[in-house]
Amino acid sequence: MVKVREDHPLLHDGSLDVESWLQNVKQQYDIKDPEVLGRALHIAKQVSDEAIANRTYWSIDSMQMGMEMAQILLDLRLDSASLVAAVLYRAVREGRLALLKVEREFGEEVAKLIEGVLRMAAISAIQKTSDKIVLGQREAQVENLRKMLVAMIDDVRVALIKLAERTTAIRAVKDGPEDKRRRVAEEVFNVYAPLAHRLGIGHLKWELEDLAFRYLQPDSYKKIAKLLDEKRLARQDYINEVVQRLREEIHGVGIKCDVYGRAKHIYSIWRKMNRKNLDFSQIYDIRAVRILVPEVRDCYAVLGIVHSQWRHIPNEFDDYIANPKENGYRSLHTAVIGPEGKVLEVQIRTDSMHEDAELGVCAHWLYKGTDLNAKDQGYEQKIAWLRQVLEWHEELDDLPELAGELRADINPDRIYVFTPEGHVVDLPPKATPVDFAYRVHTEVGNKCRGAKVNGRIVPLTYLLKNGEQVEILTSANAHPSRDWLYPDAGYIHTTRARAKVAHWFKLQARDQNIDEGRQMVLRELDRLDLANEPLVDVAQDMNMKSVDDMYAAVGAGDLRVGQIVHAVLKRVDSGTPQQELPLARRSEPATRNTESDGIYIEGVGNLLTHLAQCCQPVPGDDIKGYITIGRGVTVHRSDCDNLLHMEATEPQRVLQVSWGNRPHHTYPVDMLIQAYDRTGLLRDVSAVLANERVNVIAVNTLSNQGENTANMQITIEVESLERFGRLMNKIAQLPNVVSAKRVRNGARL
Incomplete structure (x- = not known):
């Protein structure tokens, strides 16, 4: 069950009995400087009395909240400076007590703690997506978040005082307006409960989660x-x-x-x-x-x-x-x-x-700066995590990604693997050796050229399992491959690793990015028999000034090849639908979307849809839908921060959606395979097609014994371009296969 606000001793006139509260604290806790805490309580009470005299009654609660914050910190065994900062924080935040006066009366340490907690108010910006931030303020928001993280790293007490402040705040809104309860609960659920969990403060985490759940889903809570x-x-x-x-x-x-x-x-x-x-x-x-x-x-x-x-x-x-x-x-x-x-x-x-x-970390913070024994390594691990978040944030400048990292450890299905030295590393489900490499260190990921699991060489797409020992093979000349950024390739499954790879390519020269991007785009278009299509208009569709800018974006990892392919296919108009492989799956006419036939809602008929402005999904992205009130279904990217929150709080309103329509039937498509001839080549190709459950309509092979080459043209039936692309990838990896590409317009061997 959740806690309620604790009762404090009152005087006969109904005001807080500060002296009685302080005496109770002295009897229950070992406080180093109770007199200093008493002076802070006296100043806080003066501020509260002035507020009463000026009829600004809203400030009366600041005294009670300060005492509640101090009570929470006493249970966490924090020092006198933290208690004083907690008592005075609300008065400083409300502008009724100058920070300079706090520094003169109580010293620089207390003032810095209060200043750090004030900076942490910037964390509320995490709930806003970048497109909602007013132009010119994004850099300021990013800088505020960096200051907040630096404060947490320099002195973890800042984060603990902020957790105490948010705990008292969510307790206090019990009888407040519903919109305020929801607003406070959403912030606590998104940021502060995960932060308490990361810092190992179990009893605060449970209380924050229960209270937030009580306000966000009252019916489920009461049931x-x-x-x-x-x-x-x-x-x-x-x-x-x-x-x-x-x-x-x-x-x-x-x-x-x-x-x-x-x-x-x-x-x-x-x-x-x-x-x-x-x-x-x-x-x-x-x-x-x-x-x-x-x-x-x-x-x-x-x-x-x-x-x-x-x-x-x-x-x-x-x-x-x-x-x-x-x-x-x-x-x-x-x-x-x-x-x-x-x-x-x-x-x-x-x-x-x-x-x-x-x-959690409160049991160890006093040891900072001294020799730590094995018991106190937990404190250093938590501080290392905070530094890791700061490093990632500086690379990405991405507010929603930061919130995602704070929530990452909530997933109970994480897997645990060992380094060769025996250290435990935790990763999300479906993590690969590349994800592990970037989890260990950025440079280990950048120099990764292979991996061993339990002493055995495995592909970089191998899915790691609990208890395995992972060793990353590195080389001074190795560097990330652009293939790692292909979602279908299966090299990366974590946002952190994908961001690290994209960041590495961003640092490369523009000319190199253009060359690499051009090769990636043209290779994919050639493979799909689209190499002759003009790309000037496609670049404009991608909001790029020129084709070279589009290539550079692909080379830097900011734009996916799949998005360009989809844009090209939209402009291609050759043949009837029965002759042309569709962009994605087709569905019955009755299930077409009323606003755009590019999105299909699974299990639902005609519903109005519109694309979310927070994440701006484009064809090729993994997407989900959210049922709004009066506006139909809003389509978000699956990794959208807003969607993740809505999925956690209102899962019944999240729908499975996809680009295009449900398959009504399959379409024939010709594939040309060029290879060096060998025994069993046709058998191996047939095995891939059988494993993928693909229907083969026709096979035509032509061998050149003089050059020892073989060309195979196979007509197969598939329902979408995505499925066909994955199939070509698997065939291209067979021994002796030089290329696998699509053939259009009835060309034959």
Whole structure:
């Protein structure tokens, strides 16, 4: 369940009793300079009293929010400077207390902390896409974000104070207007809950997620809360019985332990129900206990005791001690068939691991600048992540990409692989050795020429799996290949790696980019028998001043070859649809789009569609649709930041859409294969066609024994150009094959 705003002691006139609150804090926490905190509270109260006298009542809450922020930071064990900064922050932000006065009264350290938190207000710009930023302000926004990240890296307390401020803000909007609740909840869900997760502050992350979920999807929240509440007493009795039994068994073998029921988080339950398509009754961690023990070896001993008491559920065990999550989280998770045949989840960790899980980076920040032991490496890893985000942001100048990186670790299906030195590297699903190389270091990716997995050479398109050891083979003369940027080629599946490759090509000379781009475009057009089509008008369609500018954009990675091919095909008008391979799939007339027949909505008939201005998708991009109110379906790129947020908050309004129409039938197309003749060539080509489930209409082969060459013209049936392009790629990779290209206009061997 989510928390509510904590009650503070009040005086007889209803105002905050600051002295009583401070005395309570002194008794509960070990504060180094309580007198300094008292002075800060006194100044904050003066500002609040002045606001009351001037009838600006909106400022009264600033005092209470300052005390709430300080309370959160006390639980995170931060120092006096952080507490003072939290108490005074709202007064400075509202312009009622000068930062210079803070510096004179409390020193440079406190003033810098407040200044850093003020700069972090720029992170709200992440929710805006670049086309919505007013002309001339983009550079300022980027600079503000850089300052914010630098502040976080120099002193992580800035990020923690901002997290406390946003936590009090989302608590405070409980009774506010709905639009304000949603606005605050969206920002918290997009940025601050993922940031708390990355910094390993578990209890703040859960509260922020639950509150944001409560405001963004109130019906779903209330439904799950009601289901939890209906059987609360019976479930608590059950947990008490399990806790007592486990405590007796563990103490019986001489291990000290603390066993208790684990809190239920509504958002995590909802997310698991939707991700795995489960009913509420099928969620394992509705009944859950946590066991804390002194040593790591005790964790595994207790695991054995749990499994000896109750039958373990297959595929429901995770060892995050041997393979910690990237944010430093360590624990053993298992699920068993407990008493009465009910599923029970058990978490086992040491007291130190529990402290890390609840406090994260806060448990280690005091060690900064000193010799760190193994326990405190988590702090350095989190700071290294923040530096990594800054480095990437400087290369891209892309606000939506930054938000995506902050959210990246929310995906629970990430894979974990090892470097040759034994370090664990986490990657998203379907990651390749190229993705791994750029995850390790930019230069490793740029110099990558091959890869070994578990000591065996694998192609760079190999999909990595959990637990594999990956070694990248590098060469001083190697450099990124432009083929890596082709989505269909399968070399790259992460946004970070794609951005790194594109950035490398951007740094190359314009002339080289033009040459490389020209070769890529002409090679693809020649392969599709479109080499004779004029490109001047196509360049204009791409918003380029000249064909050379278009080539340079392709060479630099800013423009995809597939986009140019689509533009050329739109201008080609030869033959009837039955004779010409379509741009994409065809559908029944009844499902044509009312605004543009270039977009098909799966499972839906005529609906108005329009392209989103935030990401401006073009043919060739992966796309999805979002059902708006009164405006039909808005089409976004699949990696659009706005769409990702809407997909997380309102998945029922996101549709599968595609360019073109559903296939009604296939189309014949001629393909010419040129190769050096060898035994089994036709057999290998036929095997590729069979594996791709392609129907062959005709085959005509001609061998030249004098030159030892062979030409094959094969007529096949395919439903789209994309499918045909992938097929030619696979055939071109066969041994002895020189080229595979399309033949049009009835040309024969």
